[in-house]
Amino acid sequence: MGQTISEKILAKHAGRKEVEPGQLIECKVDLVLGNDITAPPAIKEFERIGVKRVFDRKKIYLVPDHFSPAKDIKSAQQIKMMRDFAKKYKIVNFFEIGCMGIEHVLLPEIGAIRPGELIIGADSHTCTYGALGTLSTGVGSTDMAAAMATGRVWFKVPEQLKFVYTGKLAKWVEAKDLILYTIGKIGVDGARYMSMEFTGPVIRKLSISGRLTMANMAIEAGAKNGIFAADEKTNAYLRKVHAGKGIIYRSDSDAAYKRVYEWDVSKIEPQVALPHLPSNTKPVSKCKKIKINQSVIGSCTNGRIEDMRVAAKVLKGKRVHRDLRLIILPGTQEIKLQMMKEGLMETFIKAGAVVSTPTCGPCLGGHMGILAEGERSIATTNRNFVGRMGHPESEVYLSNVAVAAASAIAGRIVSPRDL
């Protein structure tokens, strides 16, 4: 029986010829990641194991990005704990704020991710790296602690789902819309415990940035991982970031899928996920008269330079609605620098937006743009759960970058086409 990319990567890391869904296997991992929320409990658990060193001091990545720059004393303590741990065990990849970024934007950008690798991170959006043909998945702090000590983790081999996208995307329709559309179709548990493999002519044309956006939200359908076959675009990206080549796997033609979905996406519009689930999607044209107080552009889903360029295209020469706050969060320092070079900063500031330092910030209701009771935000982030961006009585609407930018100008949810 043939194997999928995900199955091949799992088999390779388990030292087996092949694996099948449902099997429990133990795998070697190539990279272990944690942030300022998940690493502190992992560090406490690690110390409890009682080993003298980490499995590989170059393969552990510690990125304080959620509540940093430290938003309060407790957050400062958490980040200090990471910093001290990195020093104590001589962990190379700890990122101070001057060189940091949102973990899932930062790691691909600095060339830490390669195709064929198996990566775990104590953050649910670790699935982002599937964009590069990598099997990467989120785990909790205890799994992170165990993996820092042993370099290994247990997995149940997931069932495989395949998604085939055909047709041609309309103007202003982005990768974000493909993944929102997908989650809208299959639901927030439509891929629970499974792998999602994204394929088809539309995917082949999609930029790496767009693929990162899609893989990022595989978790919002409950998936263990989302994955793309590495191709020429992947190779060009890897060269640009000096990542090295990795191992490129392809799914066999006789690989077994639990289900194959095929959609012609030529006619889909930009999608908006209404409160309070990412699956609660509607075409933007059906979102009439939804007034908003805030628009957030950024996050591990849409905080790359390509996203910033789309936002600037919509905002150039325009003004943000006077009753609304537009918050732009570049994913990394490098992206912020590039924004300055390209004049995007000026476009945003002249339009009346604020541009933040890289941080997860408001995406999880942390800081830098929290909503008051009854307020609404449109956001290019990935979750719109109750209270996600602040007060439990506030609301989050998820969209692509162009819609979030256009809505910031209009003061209500609109497509850039309607400006």
Next chain:
Amino acid sequence: MIKGQAWKFGNNIDTDLIIPARYLNTSHPKELAMHAMEDADPKWISKMQKGDFIVAGENFGCGSSREHAPIALKAAGVRAVIAKSFARIFYRNAINIGLPILECPEAAQEIKAGDTLEVNLADGEIKNITSKMIYHAQPFPPFMQKIIKAGGLINQLKSTK
């Protein structure tokens, strides 16, 4: 054998409902427990008793990977979570930290809020004392039973070191 009252919650109870991110600047179990389920029911924590059960629908614990979610429930005194299904990361985390979880669609469907339950974690038997019904949850694979028996993943690692 453990006995307690059932608290019902719906489908897709996400980790932001179980423990909102605004409280994640600490990982201290007692502090987290004070805010358990706050955005689902702000008064729940003052109403529930140690030893009670959470009974929920599909996809319990979806969303973030925060282990703070099962930690908050365990520290609040929840004896076990019974659900139709669990989200993947929450499932791992609960086993890893020793919060008992039971996957049992029939029980999750039929148990009513306030019912008194008796659960045998060793064999997964759920007895509804109020309705006199008995259910059997999916048994864990032997591999996971070992982790559970050891009292979590770290204890298991320590014992095999």
